[in-house]
Amino acid sequence: MLSKISSKLVRKWALKTLIIIGTLALIFLVSESRQTARSNSLAQPFNRIAQISPFENPPPNLLKPPKSKTPYSPPATPIPKPPQPPLVFAPPAQFRSQIVYKASISDSKVIALTFDDGPTPETLKILAILQKHNAVATFFCLGKNLIENPEIAKRVVQAGNAIGNHTWHHYSHNVTEKTASDEIDNTGVHIYRSSGAKSFLFRPPGGRLNNGFADYAKKKNYVVVMWSIDPKDFSQPPAAAITRTVLSQATSGAIVLLHDGGGDRQQTVEAVSVIIPKLKQQGYRFVTVPQLLQMQAAQKQQNGDRKPK
Template identity: 45%
Template sequence: MANPCQLVWQYRLSISLTAATLGFIASLSVSVARSVNPKLAIPSPNLNQQERSTSQSLQIKGLLGEEQDIYEKMLVHLAEEEAKRLTFSVPVEFQGKTIHSRVLKDNAKVIALTFDDGPSSQTTPQVLDILKRENVKATFFVVGKTVKTHPQLMKQIVAEGHAIGNHTWNHHYHQYSPSAAAHELETTATLIHQLTGVKTALFRPPAGILNNGLVSYAHQKKYAVIMWSADTKDWQSHRITVPKLIDNALEDVQPGGIILLHDGGGDRSKTVQALPKLITELKQRGYQFVTVSELLDIPD
């Protein structure tokens, strides 16, 4: 059997090939549009120079408009494809379950970085830059009311291929009635879907509280409730040092593990400082990075 890392790689390759094919189809469509649309025909040789020039100018404008239209349609299609990829179905064995890590056959060295409480204009762009530079895909557990104030960042996270999880609308810690829990999850899920096309089946309760009504609702709705196996404790903000944050992650690192980080909810400058070194150290230890969706979807 192919190892899980190969499968993830093959999966990403197939998405790239789809994108390339769509690009080819779009360019072919432009050629076809040119050949069948009379507005785009070559100007008549009987026209004088000025008429020809005016005619060409109009045709170029028309052509650009048409190409732009096709290009925009292609982008919408690619975004839909990306959304489909990110909108994976949680395998049945994980639906309605709480997961801290996943033990894979042969202890395959894959790891998932997760970022909670964003998007934040202070931290999320820096985190996205680092992840892009390091070619790492992560999972963002976003807070609904924060998504509402940063819709572009939300779209950017998805456009850059990261997975999305639901982290409630308000990020409160109190007890929830079933209807209040439903409101917290559903309003967030609806906004994520409206903005990005992603329907997420991942949920993480604020502060990891498992017994205040949120998780029971999530289980009932067949969400996979995603906890973590390594806590960097970056939520301690001012009290934690960058080396300690990295040590916290590495102390508990394990194949199939999930690492807890934050890109919102306070001053996360230590997280930003620690992230490149943490990624480098994990790569040196032989880990490959996967999203939580990929972690759950790797065949065992």
Template identity: 40%
Template sequence: MSVVGRSLRALARSWQQRSVQIASLGALALVLAFSAVVPFERSPERSARAERAPQRTLSEPPARRIVGPEKLPAPSPADAETTAVLAVGKAVGPIRHGGGARHMVALTFDDGPGPFTGPLLAVLRRTNTPATFFQVGRNLDENPLPARATTLLDEVELADHTYTHNSLVTMDFGKQQDEIVSSAATMQAHGEAAPRLFRPPYGAYNQDTLRLMNERGMAMILWSVDSEDYTRPGVDRIVDNVMKAVKPGSIILMHDGGGERSQTVAAVAKIIKRLRGRGYGLVTVPELLLKDPPQKADQEVAVVPPGAGEGAG
């Protein structure tokens, strides 16, 4: 089990000791319903190309961001998933998909937590589906209830998606470092483990970002299937976008934050059912990289032009 998995179990036990009972779907839904009243910044819908994607405009940066270590400690030898993640990241660089040798895929969700994180978690819990969430640090501070609910599911991997969701390619090394470190420290302040996975906003990165991954001890996770849910094309279109492109080893991009995501919530249940109907196993990104590691030559990741990452992210 990964560091995150153990952390989530420990946190769940702590909540039980405080008589906070969120063991059933009904209780989880009650907690998540309250999250709908927490303020959440809705950004403009984004295009599928990073250079055309409107950037988030945050009102004021926080007076103080939490500061964390610039480098994470080496994982325990017993932590097979984290060890595999770092080994693949070092060997491959940015990761778009698994190796494709096994019939498994990973669902990933960006930009939360927010008002739609709770209903999405309810779907995942009801269907017993693992997933990986790339969280925006600022949204953790603004939406504490769905953030806490996320940590209570054992089969959820939590990952870093910067603090403000601004494009990294517009920043120098120091500012990129602040975005990644501050987000990770915020996640830890909310009871989460230090993230080992990172996804750059809009899929846009440069050599400074790659240097940070190497120095900090993290792996960059992109995607191979873009659901295009951020365009709100309708539930059936989101489902079709995924099912037409999916193949063994796919990393599927969707969103639980960054806008109105009711279509995504409705589509996810259908996607899960259809994927399993085709015989796919659904896993977290670390489990995918452990059981079906990719090769560098398979990643089809050339040097990405500044600001021209594919998909939303």
């Protein structure tokens, strides 16, 4: 009886043990199969990445910098230079609205040749002589000639000469302020258009100071430039007569009246080709009217500085 009970208990225990072991084994198997499945699912994409080695097969856009869709090409026209400030021929402040006949210069020998009524083809002959002797002068132009010969006016200024206003038509009769304004302002515009220079130098036609032009010019801050030596070259005397007058009257600070317009200027051209080297031999330097006035202003300034206080 006792052995029956004990064998029953042993069977029960053995059965329980089997169930527990079986359950444990089942749990173990299930968890093992899940882990394998997970590691497989991780390994697959990793293997796929490993197949595309960035070093062995780089995409083409990593080898070369990307090409620009709109390649650079130089501009069709060159970049324009910044505009230069205009050249201005103006007297020192003390000479504005004043009439000058000559400059008062005692410390050096300087002289200013002036040529009226151009620009014309004769102007080019004068320019050639000036250039040959490394001299400069002042050219008082007519508006009606500036529109005919703008290139010559440009060459006048490019060669270092000064340019001035001599009205448009060279009227000698009395003019209204309106006419004076038209004549002088329009000539000023064409001086600028042809040469690129602004000028505040005015020479009245025929040297007349009382027919309306000089008054208007003074009102507009021009210096009215007259002369101290007049060899009357306009009436075409022999070149020797022109030369004689200029050489005999030459003084430092003198302003000489000559012409590069109004007809054939052969005598003037010949005279100038002698006057310049002769005066240079005497120690003269040729300067423009604004340079001459500047020298007088500078000299006065120096004398003023030297005066004892």
